Amino acid sequence: MPVQKDRLVTEFEKLVSFDSESYHERKIADYLKAQLAELGLRVTEDRADEGLIREGVISHGPEHAGNVYGTLKGTAPGSPILFSAHMDTVKPGNGKQAVICEDGRITSAGDTVLGADDAGGLAAILEMLRVLREDGIPHPDLEVLFPIAEEPYGQGSRVFDYTQLQARKAFVFDLSGGLGRAAAAAPTILALQVTVKGRSAHAGFCPEEGIHAIRIAAEAMASLPSGWVDESTSINFGIISGGTLRNIVPDRVSIEGEIRSLDHEKALALADRVRTVFEETAARYGGSAQVRADVQIRAYRTDPDSETARDFHRACRETGLGEGELVDTFGGSDNNHFAQHGIEGLVVASAMQNVHTTEEYTTVSDLVKVAELAVALARKEERKEE
Ligand SMILES: [Zn+2]
Numbered sequence: 001m002p003v004q005k006d007r008l009v010t011e012f013e014k015l016v017s018f019d020s021e022s023y024h025e026r027k028i029a030d031y032l033k034a035q036l037a038e039l040g041l042r043v044t045e046d047r048a049d050e051g052l053i054r055e056g057v058i059s060h061g062p063e064h065a066g067n068v069y070g071t072l073k074g075t076a077p078g079s080p081i082l083f084s085a086h087m088d089t090v091k092p093g094n095g096k097q098a099v100i101c102e103d104g105r106i107t108s109a110g111d112t113v114l115g116a117d118d119a120g121g122l123a124a125i126l127e128m129l130r131v132l133r134e135d136g137i138p139h140p141d142l143e144v145l146f147p148i149a150e151e152p153y154g155q156g157s158r159v160f161d162y163t164q165l166q167a168r169k170a171f172v173f174d175l176s177g178g179l180g181r182a183a184a185a186a187p188t189i190l191a192l193q194v195t196v197k198g199r200s201a202h203a204g205f206c207p208e209e210g211i212h213a214i215r216i217a218a219e220a221m222a223s224l225p226s227g228w229v230d231e232s233t234s235i236n237f238g239i240i241s242g243g244t245l246r247n248i249v250p251d252r253v254s255i256e257g258e259i260r261s262l263d264h265e266k267a268l269a270l271a272d273r274v275r276t277v278f279e280e281t282a283a284r285y286g287g288s289a290q291v292r293a294d295v296q297i298r299a300y301r302t303d304p305d306s307e308t309a310r311d312f313h314r315a316c317r318e319t320g321l322g323e324g325e326l327v328d329t330f331g332g333s334d335n336n337h338f339a340q341h342g343i344e345g346l347v348v349a350s351a352m353q354n355v356h357t358t359e360e361y362t363t364v365s366d367l368v369k370v371a372e373l374a375v376a377l378a379r380k381e382e383r384k385e386e
Helices: 005-016 026-038 048-055 116-135 213-222 264-284 307-318 334-340 364-378
Strands: 042-045 068-072 081-084 105-107 142-146 169-175 181-186 188-197 227-230 233-242 252-261 288-297 325-328 344-349 361-363
Touching: 005 026, 005 116, 005 364, 026 042, 026 068, 026 116, 026 142, 081 116, 081 334, 081 364, 116 142, 116 169, 116 361, 116 364, 169 181, 169 307, 169 334, 169 364, 181 334, 188 213, 188 233, 188 264, 213 233, 213 252, 213 264, 233 264, 252 264, 264 288, 307 344, 307 364, 334 344, 344 364, 361 364
Parallel strands: 081 142, 081 169, 169 344, 181 325
Antiparallel strands: 042 068, 068 142, 105 361, 181 344, 188 252, 188 288, 227 233, 233 252
């Protein structure tokens, strides 16, 4: 096969070695820009970081970067294709090192994530570009987007300027689990912020003068679902804090939670229910409640008969990954934002396991397979011309 295993693994190790936790992508962005330019792409970096500073999402920092975007002129006709993988990692992601075991398994040194999420995707895309060039493989116009800050709900791809994109189909290399799968649907994610207000009073002398905010919060939560609401919707209250002293009736509780649903309207309806339950419960005790539900990303579903899906199945067959399976995921990705801009994308399984933990790993053979899959996706289909 044209993919060069040693070169690919060396590239993966290099990408892993960058400290690139979200909003600290400066060094890896510079490196990737240089690689893309060397491979003949026209490369730009936007000012996503400055936009996010203006929005108040982040404050100034020396290690910020923008989204890296490159274009490569096609050598054959065909609709343009966008390839994407994100530059950031979750924590703990500083001082990462790829440890290659004899059996081909690649882990971190144990005290950080490996960062195969998403260095595996980045390495596959770079190797694909190298192979296309070396072997003169015909391909349509290609676009490459390496966003910043995917992990915090895709903040980089949210503010990217999509008017410059030609592609209407995308392959996002950012799905964990077995190869040969691709996510064709992902959820709306709503961030919940609940504040319950009561009234404080001394709990020993005059508890009757207090309005117990924790009691209100507990009762409201107990009458709401937790976990799966139906097969495509889930809710979780993950953080709760309130109260000041053991002998004081607590006057304030704040709760943070999340709603996910493959159906956007269902997510909104559930948020309304949360709001109603908290408000009514608080009112019954003479307190008040405020519920904010912010849409972080929006659900999408890519048509299984789309050109993107057909390309994926063909590429899977060509690389010995069977027919290729389209699945639903309950995780968000940059593809949620792409879908909002009319791009039909799939999130392709890309050689990463146990992501977001220090047990994260990949394997040499999976890295090679994913790079081969990327080549097959970019290659102009030979059998028929449109
Ligand atoms: Zn990822």
